[in-house]
Amino acid sequence: MIQGIQQKLSEKLMKKEKVEDFSFNEALEDPTSISALQRFELMKKLSREEKPESNVILLENMVAVNDIDDELENEIKDEGGKYGIVEKVLVRVNGEEVKIFVRFTAMEGAKKAQKGLNGRFFGGRKVEASFVEIREFEKIISEIS
Numbered sequence: 001m002i003q004g005i006q007q008k009l010s011e012k013l014m015k016k017e018k019v020e021d022f023s024f025n026e027a028l029e030d031p032t033s034i035s036a037l038q039r040f041e042l043m044k045k046l047s048r049e050e051k052p053e054s055n056v057i058l059l060e061n062m063v064a065v066n067d068i069d070d071e072l073e074n075e076i077k078d079e080g081g082k083y084g085i086v087e088k089v090l091v092r093v094n095g096e097e098v099k100i101f102v103r104f105t106a107m108e109g110a111k112k113a114q115k116g117l118n119g120r121f122f123g124g125r126k127v128e129a130s131f132v133e134i135r136e137f138e139k140i141i142s143e144i145s
Contacts, residue, residue, distance in 0.1 A: 036139035037092055037099070040132075055087075055107045056137045057114045059100040060128040065093055067123070076100055083116055084109015090141065101137055 034042070063072065073089045080086040080102050086109075090101040104110040110131065118129035 036136070036143050037094060040136050040140065041094070043136075052131065052133065053107060053111055053114075054131050054134050054137075055105070055110045056101060056103045056132040056134055057110050057117075058130050058132045059102065059117060060097070060130075061125050062100055062122050062127045063098050063125070065096055065098055068093070068098065076102060079117075080104065080109070080113055083113035090137075090144075092140065101132060101140065103137065 059076070068091065072091060076089045076091075077086045080089070083104070085105040086102060087105045088101075088103040090103075092099045092101070102110075102113065104113065114129045114131060117127050120127050
């Protein structure tokens with residue numbers, strides 16, 4: 001099924017047709033304009049399978065855009081520190097969505113954090129914690145460097 005969706009999307013992109021079924025319509029009109037974050041989001045939507053465990057987790061729905069302040073990264077680092085050693089926190093905003101990537105020094109810390117934070121309420125918001133493949137995280141990092 002996923003391959004069928006990917007095939008249809010590829011065909012539309014090759015023909016430069018508008019892709020109505022995806023939230024990245026504007027970026028998809030010109031496939032060269034897709035950022036790593038947009039590519040990650042698209043692939044996440046196409047793939048309904050669980051991501052393999054890694055030492056990077058993605059926290060979604062944890063905060064709203066207007067909740068971002070200078071202390072957010074430190075707060076996330078402190079919270080993640082309850083599960084393992086946090087190597088890097090990256091906060092990305094895409095429209096109204098805030099995506100928080102947390103890289104741990106060891107996979108064990110990421111596994112504990114994903115299990116402990118997924119479904120937990122934070123400031124009245126239900127957090128979604130999922131694993132991110134390290135190469136996807138590195139692509140996002142390289143775009144901002």
